[in-house]
Amino acid sequence: MDLNPIWLTLRLAVITSLVLLAMGLPLAWFLSRGRSIFKILLEAIITMPLVLPPSVLGFYLLLAFSPQHGVGKWLQQVFNIQFVFSFQGLVLASVIYSMPFMIGPIKSGLQGLPVSLSQASYSIGKSKWQTFVHVLLPNIKPSLLTAIVLTFAHTLGEFGVVLMIGGNIPGVTRVASIAVYDSVEQMDYATANAYSLILFCITFILVVSVFVFNKYRLKSPLE
Amino acid sequence: MISVDIEKKLKTYKGQQTLKINHQFTEAGVTKIYGPSGAGKTTFLKMIAGFIQPEKGKIVVDGTTWVGTEAGISLPPQKRLAGFVFQDYALFPNMTVREHLEYATTDQAWIKRLLALGKLETLADHKPLHLSGGQQQRLAILRALAIKPKLILMDEPFSALDPEMKTTLLKELKNLFDELATTVLIVSHNLPELESLNGDTFNIALNA
Numbered sequence: 001m002d003l004n005p006i007w008l009t010l011r012l013a014v015i016t017s018l019v020l021l022a023m024g025l026p027l028a029w030f031l032s033r034g035r036s037i038f039k040i041l042l043e044a045i046i047t048m049p050l051v052l053p054p055s056v057l058g059f060y061l062l063l064a065f066s067p068q069h070g071v072g073k074w075l076q077q078v079f080n081i082q083f084v085f086s087f088q089g090l091v092l093a094s095v096i097y098s099m100p101f102m103i104g105p106i107k108s109g110l111q112g113l114p115v116s117l118s119q120a121s122y123s124i125g126k127s128k129w130q131t132f133v134h135v136l137l138p139n140i141k142p143s144l145l146t147a148i149v150l151t152f153a154h155t156l157g158e159f160g161v162v163l164m165i166g167g168n169i170p171g172v173t174r175v176a177s178i179a180v181y182d183s184v185e186q187m188d189y190a191t192a193n194a195y196s197l198i199l200f201c202i203t204f205i206l207v208v209s210v211f212v213f214n215k216y217r218l219k220s221p222l223e
Numbered sequence: 224m225i226s227v228d229i230e231k232k233l234k235t236y237k238g239q240q241t242l243k244i245n246h247q248f249t250e251a252g253v254t255k256i257y258g259p260s261g262a263g264k265t266t267f268l269k270m271i272a273g274f275i276q277p278e279k280g281k282i283v284v285d286g287t288t289w290v291g292t293e294a295g296i297s298l299p300p301q302k303r304l305a306g307f308v309f310q311d312y313a314l315f316p317n318m319t320v321r322e323h324l325e326y327a328t329t330d331q332a333w334i335k336r337l338l339a340l341g342k343l344e345t346l347a348d349h350k351p352l353h354l355s356g357g358q359q360q361r362l363a364i365l366r367a368l369a370i371k372p373k374l375i376l377m378d379e380p381f382s383a384l385d386p387e388m389k390t391t392l393l394k395e396l397k398n399l400f401d402e403l404a405t406t407v408l409i410v411s412h413n414l415p416e417l418e419s420l421n422g423d424t425f426n427i428a429l430n431a
Contacts, residue, residue, distance in 0.1 A: 116313035119274045122300040123307040124327040124370050134326060138317035 005179035013155040016094040020102040028106035058164025101150040109143025229280030253407040253422030268376040273300035306367030306375035314351040321347040327369035356383040
């Protein structure tokens with residue numbers, strides 16, 4: 001059995017989780033403070049991939065980054081970057097697609113902390129950054145873990161959006177979920193089963209670990 | 224001298240009311256602030272600390288303008304460095320007693336002295352979750368003192384302490400305030416508990 005799709009999937013999930021962690025922390029912090037029409041719209045856009053058919057998202061990404069016109073053409077000409085049918089395209093699509101899974105838990109975690117914690121830190125002279133690192137982050141560890149694991153697991157399970165923008169190029173964009181579909185198409189059920197079982201086990205272990213690590217919260221990580 | 228002349232709209236159960244305060248607070252002295260529930264005592268302290276902005280007015284401390292709504296001045300809390308004792312303590316769940324103080328100051332001798340003052344030496348490695356209500360409240364006071372503030376704002380700081388502990392702590396705090404020449408504003412709904420502390424009193428009431 002070709003293990004390439006599994007490695008590719010894991011690589012995609014690790015990179016996507018890291019990129020989203022770096023983006024998600026400041027963004028979730030920004031969204032957790034106060035309400036404005038801009039924040040509501042931004043949060044709605046971030047949340048959209050939860051309910052939008054992945055093929056719709058993939059379709060628009062395909063249009064947006066097509067090297068024939070617009071942004072895609074410009075990126076191709078100026079930076080020689082192509083997002084369609086490439087691994088970086090998968091990363092971009094995954095980042096957008098899995099974003100609500102990173103932002104949601106971190107934002108709720110931050111909002112659950114009393115505002116007086118930050119105020120206490122400011123009053124002894126600490127900057128917003130110091131407060132974020134030393135006071136806020138350490139006190140939302142369960143939310144942080146939930147966010148990272150859910151993002152990782154969700155990226156493993158991507159199909160529609162990956163198929164639309166990445167296609168099925170072995171070693172480049174052929175991730176495990178697509179390899180399953182492809183094997184079934186070719187009536188090769190044994191291979192499909194092997195990929196499926198690996199995905200099932202990895203995802204199951206991840207989800208169980210979230211429940212175990214967050215046992216003190218006595219709540220589902222999705223709440 | 225702390226000169227305050229501010230206005231802030233408050234939402235109360237009676238509808239919107241305006242908190243108006245125009246007062247000069249004695250420097251390096253204690254002012255006990257009292258008033259009915261919901262009159263804006265906590266809001267007042269938070270406006271001095273810089274957590275809440277008044278709609279109109281000025282706060283001038285030692286000749287420095289901390290708030291001047293007309294000139295658009297509002298010094299951030301980090302520059303005001305007013306020690307604040309929160310009514311809900313606002314302790315950091317991730318830090319031990321000692322870490323709370325080490326987060327605020329690097330002066331180990333001062334930390335040692337504060338721990339003795341709050342009688343928390345034996346609990347220095349405990350996190351807030353494992354402290355009693357009274358111990359948590361003492362830690363909240365120590366953290367505010369850790370930065371040797373020139374101004375300390377205390378919101379019901381003794382409510383969880385037993386009478387004996389309150390008497391001893393007040394006596395020692397009094398000496399510390401004198402030593403640091405700190406201006407102290409204490410909000411309390413129970414003025415007699417502050418009897419042993421000499422100082423002015425100031426009443427906060429809402430104007431409809």
